[in-house]
Amino acid sequence: MKKLILVVVFISLILGVTSLFKYSLSTKELEGVSLKKVVVIDAGHGGFDTGSIGYSKTKEKDITLSIALNLGEKLNEDGFIVYYTRDKDVSLGKNERDDLNVRIKMINSLKPDIFLSIHLNGSDYKSAKGIETYTRESDDKSYLLGESIQDELSSVEYTTDRGVKTTKDRKLAILDRTKHVGILLELGFITNKSDEEYLVSKSGQNTVIECILSGISTYFNKIL
Numbered sequence: 001m002k003k004l005i006l007v008v009v010f011i012s013l014i015l016g017v018t019s020l021f022k023y024s025l026s027t028k029e030l031e032g033v034s035l036k037k038v039v040v041i042d043a044g045h046g047g048f049d050t051g052s053i054g055y056s057k058t059k060e061k062d063i064t065l066s067i068a069l070n071l072g073e074k075l076n077e078d079g080f081i082v083y084y085t086r087d088k089d090v091s092l093g094k095n096e097r098d099d100l101n102v103r104i105k106m107i108n109s110l111k112p113d114i115f116l117s118i119h120l121n122g123s124d125y126k127s128a129k130g131i132e133t134y135t136r137e138s139d140d141k142s143y144l145l146g147e148s149i150q151d152e153l154s155s156v157e158y159t160t161d162r163g164v165k166t167t168k169d170r171k172l173a174i175l176d177r178t179k180h181v182g183i184l185l186e187l188g189f190i191t192n193k194s195d196e197e198y199l200v201s202k203s204g205q206n207t208v209i210e211c212i213l214s215g216i217s218t219y220f221n222k223i224l
């Protein structure tokens with residue numbers, strides 16, 4: 001009988017240790033995941049919605065997608081969890097309003113640490129050029145993210161620095177109807193010859209992506 005009790009105690013001890021090990025392993029795994037930052041990248045336009053048409057007839061939707069996908073790849077390599085609102089040439093609704101609603105819903109349900117909506121400006125004035133970043137009005141964290149990225153982009157001097165602006169300057173549903181830290185980037189004017197040339201080029205896109213990555217890292221270092 002004594003022997004039987006010993007065996008039972010021994011078995012329950014082993015089971016206890018095993019389940020404890022399993023528990024601590026899964027807790028550790030969960031901690032690891034929660035430490036990873038989630039980024040949503042929203043490539044502006046797509047499908048029937050070309051966005052602005054460039055000086056040399058480039059479509060805004062193609063440049064935003066190319067930058068979004070390459071930026072996402074780099075963020076992935078750096079350990080971020082990346083989601084795209086689109087990863088190919090499609091629209092997300094049957095008209096622009098539906099498309100925008102889907103993007104907004106996606107961002108709100110993914111609850112990212114940050115999101116970036118990538119666009120290029122367009123104007124009837126071919127001389128209009130420059131980078132501008134939009135953030136939500138009275139949102140310090142989003143402003144910090146926008147400022148960090150705008151500073152990096154303007155330091156390259158590929159075009160004019162038009163500064164950080166807010167939804168007070170221009171109503172933007174993607175910022176007004178989302179709750180998470182986020183910005184909308186206008187990386188240059190596609191209707192301007194030199195801005196378009198730079199943003200179409202592989203080297204220009206790579207530089208822009210490096211600037212965005214530096215800005216993101218500055219932001220996370222400052223809020224930690």
Ligand SMILES: [Zn+2]
Nearest residue numbers: 044051119120
């Ligand atoms: Zn756009």
